[in-house]
Amino acid sequence: MSAVIRTTGLSAGYGGSAVLHKLDLEVGAGEVVSLLGPNGAGKTTTLLAISGILPPLAGKVEVLGEPVSASEPHVNARRGLAHVPEDRALFFSLTVRENIRLGQRSGGPSFEQLMEYFPALANRVSQRSGLLSGGEQQMLALARALAGGPRALMIDEMSLGLAPVIVENLLPVVRRIAREQAVGVLLVEQHVHLALGISDRGYVLRQGELIAEGTAAELQESRQLLEAGYLGELAV
Amino acid sequence: MSTTAGVSPDPSRAADHEALLAVRDLTVSYGGLTAVKRVSLDIAPGSVVGMIGPNGAGKTTFIDALMGYTPAQGRIEFLGQRIDQLSVHRRAMLGLTRTFQSLELFEDLTVRENLQVSAEDPKWWTIFLDVIIPNRDVRAPRVDELLDAVGLKNYEDMLPAHLSHGDRQAVSIARAMVSDARLLLLDEPGAGLDRNEKEGLSQLLREVAADGTTIFLIDHDMDLVMPTCDHIFVLEFGELIASGPPDRIRSDPRVIEAYLGTSGDNTEVAAAERAAGEPGGEDR
Amino acid sequence: MGDYLVFALAGMGTGAVYASLGLGVVLGYKGSGIINFAQGAMAMYVAFAFDQLRRTGELILPVIGLPTRIGLGGPAPFPVAFFLALLLAALLGLMVYFFVFRPLRYAPTLAKVVASIGFMIALQAMVVLRFGTANRSFAPVLAAEPIEMLGVQVPRDRLTLGLLTVLMAVALWAFFRFTRFGTATRAAAENEKGAVLLGFSPDVLAAVNWMLATVIAGLAGMLLGGITALDPVTYTLAIVPALGAALVGRFNSFGATAAAGLLIGMGQSVITRLQLDVDWLPTGLRDGLPFLVIIVALVVAGRSLPMRGELSQERLPFANRPKDIPLYAVAGLGVAVVALYITEGGLRLALITSMIGAILCLSLVVLTGFLGQISLAQMTFAGAAGFALSAFSMQMGLPLVVAAPLSAVVAGVLGLLVGIPALRVRGVNLAVVTLGAAVAVEAFIFRNPDYTGGFEGARIPSPTFAGFNLGIGGQGGGDFPRVAFGLFVLTILTLAALAVVNLRKSATGRRMLAVRANERAAAAARINVTWIKLLTFGLASFIAGLGGALLAFRQGQISFESFGVFVSLSLLAAAVLGGISSVSGAIVGGGIVSGGIAFVALDRWLGVGQYQLLISGLALIFTAILSPQGISGAVRDGLDPAAENPNPRKRLAGLGSGERILS
Known part of the structure; x- marks a missing residue:
């Protein structure tokens, strides 16, 4: 299995000071990997640096085997890297259909195929995306990212502002997409157990350092470790 | 409910x-x-x-x-x-005052001035005195005290943009505190x-x-x-x-x-x- | 009644031009987030080039360094000239985007406005150099014979123009609605990050839209040229009604923009007719109409520009805390006094002009440098003081010590009035308001002979104080300009400069800068943002008023021409070039105002006088791109290499820290 995303010794940050230190990470085709x-x-x-929107301070980023250029982030997208950012970056003044059209490239799934993944969107195609509910907006962001037929998909905090039940419904779709479209997925998620539930592997960061990595099962087992990361040592 | x-x-x-x-x-x-x-x-x-x-x-x-x-x-x-x-x-x-998640420091003012702005409470007519005698900083002791408390005394004349994130956070907190x-x-x-x-x-x-x-x-x-x-x-x-x-x-x-x-x-x-x-x- | 209909329909001609310029402005803004104040100037250049092609078959190029003209060997037939002119327009748009506005994509609003104004000044100056200032009337493009409509005779070309405008708006609407490119442009305007992540290059989107905008502008220019004879200033200032139309369309709707443009043109035409029947209507109403539209759209209907979801923003230049003031003050004063005594005639006059210019620049330092607000009407405030001074001293007979400060207060009050919109709008919106205000005040008041004596102008008595003659002299021979007047100006400049230095060091100055830096945080620090803004507008206009009063004394007789829009713009150019955020910048700015020592010196030694506007326009563009702190800032950095650049250029940084999702 070849890696669709690979970072080697990646350090990145803002205004010259690093927030992320020397990260080695890999996502294979058809694999779902959680970044926790x-x-x-x-x-x-990490995601911004992989996208090329944030120039890395050190280290290397490869997407689909080619080095990423931070000066032209849009080239990455054309090459087959889709990125659903934390704020979803939807075009609120455009309709659902227009949002998806902008994402479409030759070789990507058809509009109907996309609607099949997200049936809730199907009867809102002519609505302006700003009027959708939070869950629908997230679905649209995913559908739009998939429309280009990407080989690698990064999703940042999909659950932000969504009720857990919606997240529980959406995550399996992500799993299905990875399998059916052979996309490598890198998932940033705060609902740890939900995320690991559909992931093959996971990485755990704390203050910019990698503190754990392993298969989803291994990480599920070490719940202590995760809770330590989230609630502080005193917690458990 | x-x-x-x-x-x-x-x-x-x-x-x-x-x-x-x-x-x-x-x-x-x-x-x-x-x-x-x-x-x-x-x-x-x-x-x-x-x-x-x-x-x-x-x-x-x-x-x-x-x-x-x-x-x-x-x-x-x-x-x-x-x-x-x-x-x-x-x-x-x-x-009542606050700090901001994104800090929202006054990037055009030095560290000390960030605190001064927050400490002072000038009246509308102050402007007429200001153009003649500008340096009437009655709250200076309080500003000094807080600069000391958060360890920024040595950086007081720097612009926030040149500080580390931790120090910027300290400016933000000190700025809120100095208003009493x-x-x-x-x-x-x-x-x-x-x-x-x-x-x-x-x-x-x-x-x-x-x-x-x-x-x-x-x-x-x-x-x-x-x-x-x-x-x-x-x-x-x-x-x-x-x-x-x-x-x-x-x-x-x-x-x-x-x-x-x-x-x-x-x-x-x-x-x-x-x-x-x-x-x-x-x-x- | 039929008369009014004829006038209304005839107004469709100019209306169509406002509408197309407005459409171009909207396109440019959608595509790149920049308001092109030079849209009218671009239209003019293309129109004149088109005309020249048809007359002599020469293609006139607007770039220094390239050959001025390329001969085609004989007058070009209409289709050839038309096509070449449009091609030229597209190239111009492309070049301007890549060389001027692309480098400024993440720059603060001030830099964008300044570059846009610089380009407008430069292009207008270039046209004057290449084609002259005279009116041009073209061979008509559209058939003009009248046709009967609704029972009246109307020139056919006006109707054709109106129809073309509507078609253009519909075509643009369809293009943005139904094509992938159009949709992508709308998308990128709303959320640039989203567009980049989907693989669209913002550069390509912006460049193509700029080309389209210039082509539309050129089209408008060529068509208008066939209807009425036009001079460069009229063309360039057609941007004001066009901005009004674009604002009505919220810089978004092509339909509303085109309709508003047409209506403004028709309204102006009707007003012309109305003034024959209703003699108490103010004379400036016709030219003031666009400003009324701007105010109503922006302030009353709250139609400010949609915010663009840009990737990041750089900051305004840093306002240094002044140091070693007594040293600089004494040294500067010494140099100035000596210079006043050793110079004479034209050079001394230039020196005095520079000092007055420095005072005027100081007003911009307070308003823009400290508060971060943009004004394109600073000479309007100065003019208000000048004319008020004439009225106070000539008609009311008030003595100098009362009349001069009082006239500056008049300017301050006018500034407060213009500052009221600033409570609702900021940034480029405010630039639009002040530009409109400058045009309107000029039309309503300065050009009204009842208030200001018309072309003859208003007379100002020679200033005296406690028995001393402070006048500039010259009446009935004698020394001109007198040193005493120079010392008088120098005294006011010194006081004003020290006041501004003190302001920067004081609590009030800190509050201004805090508001400039961050209005949200300022409010949390107990700052009444509204009050600080009004105060600053009033103070800055008061200082401008001082400059205006001195300018009046210098000239002895003033007319509206000294305080027109272009004088305001070239003052802004000098202030930005000198350094907008410091007192030393204002002093340097004074040196380079038109008629100041730098220009007189350059003209004497290099003979570049006729290029003055062109040079300041280009210099303005370079300043905006390369050295936002102006000359004085560049010198300061040069003298003190250890000082870090306080305004580092950040690219894309600060994006997606994700901190403001819900806030």
């Missing part, structure tokens, strides 16, 4:  | 009539989204009160509403006076600080509270909140889901769930949730 850790751990920074 | 009752079966409830800040049914909605739903709580003077909750729970929106940055429904009383119709600077003049407000609303003051810095911050907040300034602290970092606060509120999806002293919050299953998602073992949590929920029927 408390706020401020550097998860979002 | 009333969350009022659920908030405080604890001492601050009894002290209702002397609450520094009393919030009743505060609701903030924009677009179709309700970011804060009918939150009611009291904050007793001289205490350190925390509010925790996952990302996107509405904590910052809550502070925005308290300060008047965002329109809100409900009632806010500060020092026994209704303030929910006042503009931001009027509320600030009454002794009665109630400080701190929005994620621990973000980006390392463990030592957080311990320092925790200690500083305790000292400030001991001097009589009340502190309302938003953070999701338990390392900071747990040892610092007397009382903690937990917000999830805009609603208060728990409230109490740190020990109780730490073992509250709903809190654990809010942070970790549905546990691997659903039944266990559900049982624990019921167990915790039953006795204090008004606790939820």
